[in-house]
Structure formats: structure tokens, C-alpha cells
Amino acid sequence: MPADTSFTQMLADYRQRVELALEARLPAVDIEPARLHEAMRYAVLNGGKRIRAVLVYATGKALDANLEHLDAPACAMELIHAYSLVHDDLPAMDDDDLRRGQPTCHKAFDEATAILTGDALQTQAFHLLAHELPVDIDASRRLEMLETLSLASGSRGMAGGQAMDLAAVGHHLDLTELENMHIHKTGALIRASIKVGALAAPSVDRSLLKKLDHYANCIGLAFQIKDDILDVEGDTHTLGKQKGADLARDKPTYTSLMGLAPAKQRAQELHEEALASLSTLGASAEALRGISEFIVRRSH
Amino acid sequence: MPADTSFTQMLADYRQRVELALEARLPAVDIEPARLHEAMRYAVLNGGKRIRAVLVYATGKALDANLEHLDAPACAMELIHAYSLVHDDLPAMDDDDLRRGQPTCHKAFDEATAILTGDALQTQAFHLLAHELPVDIDASRRLEMLETLSLASGSRGMAGGQAMDLAAVGHHLDLTELENMHIHKTGALIRASIKVGALAAPSVDRSLLKKLDHYANCIGLAFQIKDDILDVEGDTHTLGKQKGADLARDKPTYTSLMGLAPAKQRAQELHEEALASLSTLGASAEALRGISEFIVRRSH
Numbered sequence: 001m002p003a004d005t006s007f008t009q010m011l012a013d014y015r016q017r018v019e020l021a022l023e024a025r026l027p028a029v030d031i032e033p034a035r036l037h038e039a040m041r042y043a044v045l046n047g048g049k050r051i052r053a054v055l056v057y058a059t060g061k062a063l064d065a066n067l068e069h070l071d072a073p074a075c076a077m078e079l080i081h082a083y084s085l086v087h088d089d090l091p092a093m094d095d096d097d098l099r100r101g102q103p104t105c106h107k108a109f110d111e112a113t114a115i116l117t118g119d120a121l122q123t124q125a126f127h128l129l130a131h132e133l134p135v136d137i138d139a140s141r142r143l144e145m146l147e148t149l150s151l152a153s154g155s156r157g158m159a160g161g162q163a164m165d166l167a168a169v170g171h172h173l174d175l176t177e178l179e180n181m182h183i184h185k186t187g188a189l190i191r192a193s194i195k196v197g198a199l200a201a202p203s204v205d206r207s208l209l210k211k212l213d214h215y216a217n218c219i220g221l222a223f224q225i226k227d228d229i230l231d232v233e234g235d236t237h238t239l240g241k242q243k244g245a246d247l248a249r250d251k252p253t254y255t256s257l258m259g260l261a262p263a264k265q266r267a268q269e270l271h272e273e274a275l276a277s278l279s280t281l282g283a284s285a286e287a288l289r290g291i292s293e294f295i296v297r298r299s300h
Numbered sequence: 301m302p303a304d305t306s307f308t309q310m311l312a313d314y315r316q317r318v319e320l321a322l323e324a325r326l327p328a329v330d331i332e333p334a335r336l337h338e339a340m341r342y343a344v345l346n347g348g349k350r351i352r353a354v355l356v357y358a359t360g361k362a363l364d365a366n367l368e369h370l371d372a373p374a375c376a377m378e379l380i381h382a383y384s385l386v387h388d389d390l391p392a393m394d395d396d397d398l399r400r401g402q403p404t405c406h407k408a409f410d411e412a413t414a415i416l417t418g419d420a421l422q423t424q425a426f427h428l429l430a431h432e433l434p435v436d437i438d439a440s441r442r443l444e445m446l447e448t449l450s451l452a453s454g455s456r457g458m459a460g461g462q463a464m465d466l467a468a469v470g471h472h473l474d475l476t477e478l479e480n481m482h483i484h485k486t487g488a489l490i491r492a493s494i495k496v497g498a499l500a501a502p503s504v505d506r507s508l509l510k511k512l513d514h515y516a517n518c519i520g521l522a523f524q525i526k527d528d529i530l531d532v533e534g535d536t537h538t539l540g541k542q543k544g545a546d547l548a549r550d551k552p553t554y555t556s557l558m559g560l561a562p563a564k565q566r567a568q569e570l571h572e573e574a575l576a577s578l579s580t581l582g583a584s585a586e587a588l589r590g591i592s593e594f595i596v597r598r599s600h
Contacts, residue, residue, distance in 0.1 A: 027455055033463040036455050087419060092411035111392035115415065116463050119387060119422065120455035126426045127450035130443050139439035143430050146446060150427035155327055155336050155420035163333040163416050 007290035011054060014074075018053035019045070021071040022078060025128060039109045039117040040124075044082045046100050051223070051295070052077035052193040058287035059197030059212065063204070072132045073145060073196040076125040080153050081189060083121035086114050088162060125149065137200060145196045152192035161185025165251070173252040179221065187220035211277050215288065218274035223295045225267045228253040232260060234300060271296045307590035311354060314374075318353035319345070321371040322378060325428060339409045339417040340424075344382045346400050349598075351523070351591070352377035352493040358587035359497030359512065363504070372432045373445060373496040376425040380453050381489060383421035386414050388462060425449065429496075437500060445496045452492035461485025465551070473552040479521065487520035511577050515588065518574035523595045525567045528553040532560060534600060571596045 022044055027037040053074035060070040089096040089104040090111065096104050106114035129149060133142045151157055161184025168181060194216040198204055232255050254263040274292040278285045322344055327337040353374035360370040389396040389404040390411065396404050406414035429449060433442045451457060461484030468481060494516040498504055532555050554563045574592040578585045 031456070033455070033460050033467065035467065036460060036463040040455060083419075087415055090412075090415060092415060112390075112466050113463070115387055115390060115392060116455075116459050116466075118419070119383075120459040122419065122422055123450050123454035123459065126446065127454060130446035130450055139443055143439055143442060143446075146426065146430035146443075150423050150430055154423035154427060155333065155340060155416075156331070159416050159420040159423065160333050160336060163336040163413070166412050166416075167333065167335065 007287070007294070010058075010287050010290070011294070014054045014057045015050045017057065017067075017071070018050050018074050018078060021075050025075055025124075025132075035109070035113060036116055036120060039105055039113045040121055042108055043086045043105045043114075043117050043121065044079065046102060048078070048082070048100065049298075050078060051291070052081055052189060054291060055190065055193040055216075055288075056197040056200075058291060059194045060200050062281060062284045062288055063198055063201035063208075064284075065197065065201040069134055069137055069200045070197060072128045073200055076128045076149060077189065077193045077196065079121045079125035079128070080149065080158070083118040083125070084153075084158055084162065084189075086118040086121070090114060093162070093166065122153070125153075133200075141199050145199050148192050148195045148199070152188040157184055157188035157192075158186075161188065168252055171252075173257070175254075175257055178252050178254065178257060182221060182224040183217075186224050187217060190220040190223065191216040208280075211280065214277040215274045215292070218270045218277065219292050219295050222267045222270040222274070222292070225254045225263050225270070226296055226298065228255045229260065229263055229267070230298075230300065231255070267296045307587070307594070310358075310587050310590070311594070314354045314357045315350045317357070317367075317371070318350050318374050318378060321375050325375055325424075325432075335409070335413060336416055336420060339405055339413050340421055342408060343386045343405045343414075343417050343421065344379065346402060348378070348382070348400065350378060351595070352381050352489060354591060355490065355493040355516075355588075356497040356500075358591060359494045360500050362581060362584045362588055363498055363501035363508075364584075365497065365501040369434055369437055369500045370497060372428045373500055376428045376449060377489065377493045377496065379421045379425035379428070380449065380458070383418040383425070384453075384458055384462070384489075386418040386421070390414060393462070393466065422453070425453075433500075441499050445499050448492050448495045448499070452488040457484055457488035457492075458486075461488065468552055471552075473557070475554075475557055478552050478554065478557060482521060482524040483517075486524050487517060490520040490523065491516040508580075511580065514577040515574045515592070518570045518577065519592050519595050522567045522570040522574070522592070525554045525563050525570070526596055526598065528555045529560065529563055529567070530598075530600065531555070567596045 026041050026044060029038045029041065031037055056074040056077055057067070057070050060073075061067070085099060086105045088094050089099055090106055097107055098104065102108070104114075105117055109117070126146065126149070129142065129146050133145070153159060155163070161181055164181040165185055168177070173181070191213055194212050195209065198209055198212055231253065254266070258266065271292050275289055278288055281288075326341050326344060329338045329341065331337055356374040356377055357367070357370050360373075361367070385399060386405045388394050389399055390406055397407055398404065402408070404414075405417055409417070426446065426449070429442065429446050433445070453459060455463070461481055464481040465485055468477070473481070491513055494512050495509065498509055498512055531553065554566070558566065571592050575589055578588055581588075
């Protein structure tokens, strides 16, 4: 299947690209405070899936953006994501010991360092966008990227979603409430990844932005549903975290509310809706189509 | 003393201005997630000294900036400062129960909410600068404000200083190391307050920016030395926190390293150096001179 092969290659290329870009941008461990910088690198350079970075690159390329213009936005999205994981894993939050098969940041270092690591990673995400975007991206576009990222990560975006998630433990949520929580917790950053990728392109058609945003909404929800499916069906070794962890914690999930088979059906429907919203785009959006498929097919 | 009276009035006016500006910008408690928004308001609207906001206003006015242009930068500085206090007070960090005479955020709410509150306040600071600055401030100036704030708050600024502070507990620091810690922990944000205020002005002379930065360095250090003096001499009720708290925690302080009288002498010298660096500015810088004096004379 040549299409699959080229998608797999694209994924590997973008991942490698963002790994190198992150590696180059994170503060070196010989700069003081060394332990904080070591923890920042540990929390980020840990073999994540880099879905958000891949979305930035794939969206930008679909709209003819220069790859070099996408590095800072791709890194910014991954830094925000990494900060959120470090804080979510803390004892006062989800209290997780493992992340991608390795000790979580507060286990490998200590709680105080993990709190500061998340704080400093968030700051660095904004610094990259403010400081580093090439001048041939218009300053007002760069401000719009910063606005997009900050709106998506704050109390009305990702951080708000985590607050909703914590408030939901031990409570009954219906599907609408569960969806609302995920739209904030993971969906907002996925939408922002696609928008900042598009904003780095030479020209941005606002009606196309709307379609891309719908695509983003669909894959964001599909991503979360698939996560819940993997929590039930996945293998602890492959997942890099305890299978059934959410269930054990009495967290509401799609699978617990809908059942496993309907959850799989919903993920498939969202995948198809995502593809439909790309219908006016040609071959340049092939990578975005592949990502949607990848999200619902992945095994971890 | 008419000069003192007008300074006191200016301080009260700027404080009131930033209180109203913050109140208007913080998310309302009837917006979900309500508890997070309540905690964000609790952590910010608590009668802080608002030194950073006052510095933004006073610097901007000294350079003929429009007061309306200074609201978002002033609020951004206070949001970053408030986020840092919420996280610094956490059990894994300084483990403080009182802040300005009230229960700290994690005591009034809970630890998870306090972590998210700090996170979301940081994000909102960047959002204000990206989203809200009037279009008659040039976009590249607005980006420079965002760059300034992000550099000052991250691992090579405020967050790095907190990491150095934590690493110093129980260790011997010499004066140079103590000063380096404070230059990062509190000095970076004070310098940034003055720079973003200047960047909101119609024109910015880079050589004047350098002088203002030296002023900022001096008052930043003086502020910290005075804090250490108050930790020894202050009254728990007036301070709103336990007197001798730093000493009890075996934290290095100026007073423990230098002795009380030499610490007071150094604060006075820094005050005089701050005034000297404003010598080319006329009456428009009177407020900045008053702030320097206020910092070394304050009783809490």
C-alpha cells in the first residue's frame, strides 16, 4: 500500500523534524538553573506522539506554508501539551507515576521541580511565538497565533477542561457534559494546532479556516474517544501507562457511558465527518486525511 | 508635605485603576468552570501592593503614553505575579498558609485548583497582551512586549529564580549567589514592568530604555532587601504573613548574610543609584522617584 507507506514516512519525517526543533530550542542543561532545565528537557523529549506538531506541519503544508515557518508554532504546541501533562500527572491532580513508560516528571525529579517545569514550559511556548517567528510572517498574523494559543490553553480552553475533568471524578456526567469537557481539555489545543499552522501560510482564506476548524473538532473528539477505547482494550506495555487507569479512578469515559461498540462507531463517524470537511481540498490535504485515519486506528 | 501627598494619591489612583482593570478582565464566576474562575479572582483580587502595575503606569506616563494603552500591560504583569505567588505557596514549594492575611489559594480551594489557577493566570497574561492591546500600538511593539514578558517569567527569569530559591534552602549562599537568585526571582518581572510600560509609549529612545533598566535593577534589588528586613523587623499582622518565616525555613536572606544595619545601608544606596539613573528625566519621572523611595520606606 504505497499511500500508507508515504503517510508513515510523512509522520516519521515531521516527528523527527519537531524532535530536532525542540531539542535545539529547550534550554541546555549547563545553563542555570540546571536541574530545572534538565527537567524541562526530560518532560518534553520523551518520545511523545507529537500529534499537535504533525497537525501544524500538515496544515501549513496543505496551504503552501514554508516548513521553516512552522517549526516555532509546532514546538509551541508541543511545549504547551508537555506542560499540561507534567501538571496533570502531579499527586494533587491525576497522581500518575508513569508517562510513556517512564517515571513522570515529579517522580524522576520532585514535585516542586515538576510544578516549575510545567510553568516554564508554558512560558517558553509563548516566548517562541513572540520571539522567533520569521519577520516575513506579518506581525499581526504572529499576534493572532499568540492569541489563538493563549485562548486555547487558558481557563476557557485546556486548563478549564482539566478543571472540568477533576470536578467530574466520582460524579455522573452525561454524554454532552463529557463532550464539553473534552472539547476544552484536548480539543482546544488540537484546533489551535491547525489554526496556527494555517496562519503561517502565505494567504489564509477565512472560509477554509472554518472548514479546517470543523475537521479539527472532529479529530479532536475522535482522538479522545479512541483514548477511552484504548484504556479498555489497550495493553499496558504498549500504552506506556496503566490500562484501565481511568476506569479504576471512576472517571467518566465514552466507553463507560456509551459502551465499547457504540464508542467505536462514533469514532468512525467522526473520522468520516473530518474527511468530508476536507472535500474542497485536493491532494495537498492528503496528510490531514491520513492523520484522521491514524487517530482512529492507532494502538497507543 | 505636598510632594508626598501627591505621590500617595498617584499610588492610590494607579492601584484603583488596575483593580478595576483586573476585575473587568478576569473571567466571571458564572462562566464554566466556575470554581476555577472563582479561584482565579480570589488569587488576584486580594489587595496586593500592585507595585508592578504601578511601575507600568508610572513608566508609561513618564514617556507620554496613553493611560488606556497601559491597562493591558499592567494587568498582564499583575497576573504573572499572582500566578507565581499561588504556585510558590503550594505545599511542595514554600508551603504557606497565609498570603496578605488570607488563606492561600490551595487552602481556600484545594491543591489541584491552585495549580490550575496559576496555570490559567499565566495564560491569561499572555492572552491580554496578544488580544487586547489597541491597534494604535504597532504590532511589532506588541510582539516586543510579549517577548519581554515571556523572557522575564520563564526558566531564565522568574521561574528560574524560584528554582534557584528552592535549591538554596539549607545551603550556604554567598551574597553574589543570593543576588543572582533575586535578580531572576523578582528582579526580572520588575524590569519587564518598566520595559512594557516604556514600549506602550509613542516613541521609545533605546538609550533611555537602558537607563530605565538600570533604575529597574536597583529598585528590584532594593525591594528584595527590604523584604528581608521586614521579615526580621516587621509585624506579622501588618505583613499578612508570619514574621521570621524565611529565617525559620533556613532560607538565605540579605539580613542573615550581611546583618541588619548593612542591609539597610545597601537598600539606601540602591535607592540613590536608582534616582541617579533617572537624572536626565525631568518632572515626568517624579512618580518613578517616589516608587523607589516607597520601596525602601514601606512597612509591609
